Amino acid sequence: MRTITTTEELAAFCEAAKAGPYVTLDTEFLRERTYWSKLCLIQMALPGAEGEAVLVDPLEGDLSLDPLYDLFRDESVVKVFHAARQDLEIFFVEGGVFPKPLFDTQIAAMVCGFGEQVGYETLVRRIAKAGLDKTSRFTDWSRRPLSAAQKEYALADVTHLRVIYEWLAGQLKKNGRGPWVEEELAILTDPATYTTHPDEAWLRIKTRTTSARFLAVVKELARFRESYAQAQNVPRSRVMKDDALLELASTRPSTAEELGRSRLLMREGRKPEIAEGILAAIKAGVEMRPEDMPRPAPHADQPQVNGALADLLRVLLKAKSESLGVAPRLIAPSSDLDAIAAGLREVESLKGWRREAFGEDALRLCKGEIALSARGTEIRIVRL
Known part of the structure; x- marks a missing residue:
């Protein structure tokens, strides 16, 4: 098990990777105590059973990830991940780059009949016909030295991935669903997927209250929390949790003494720099001009759902999915x-590959151009 700790070693490995058709990758990181993920380890493997697999340790030695980012930009080499979203966020935030071309075995497995969000362990068992030792999964990857068990666990995340990738790539060629995967991957390589604007943070907070003034205070509190968490690299919950934010939007304290009476604000949120920010945010929300206040989605005339048609669409979806x-x-x-x-x-579901798989027939069903019939447990589509 070779561990790379210098830029020169990483550059040499990445040059070797450029000679092959693909390279498999994974990361280990921590996020419990930070806003941004802390990258602790990168695993990489070259193709074939004898292809070298290495650990890249960004916490040891003098290491720049520039050679890796250069490999990411080389479009002659497929970069293979499983459930890549969090890995891609790390590389986008730290290096401003996405690996291209990208292959995500979780997405590919979904369109090849393995169900939603299929786990890596399942694919290892069903495709690679191997088992995984998951005992090191929740260890602290920032502590050094890494144990032999940690290293073996980490490498297994990229060595079995080679077999899984080659099998799934073959299946996609057979079933012609490569474009389906590409549509989903386009979302993963869109910077907007990983960009949280403080002005929009309030939209993620669930509240049943539709008062514009209340929502104005929620918006300002959420904006402060997001900005502070990003700047200080701490989790949002360390600033204040959603329940505390909603409580403060309701009670609207204007002094430190009133803020101290909050039932839900935790000790971290009572620190002077956070408390001052909270009070300033509440004041900004209370004083917001009516024309600037956020508005809840209008309740205007919601379209009436045709219950019988909805039931038929569910039957059609079941038949299509099977x-x-x-x-x-x-x-x-x-x-x-x-x-x-x-x-x-x-x-x-009426766009892209979903329209091809289901949407076109769903629209035909709505127009009365097709009907559904049952024969035993089989659902059939009948053209009218």
């Missing part, structure tokens, strides 16, 4: 089916 071997929720969530049954057409 014939394609793709999880129903990956094709169309229940909310999309209700929206279609209500006459709405701007839904994700």
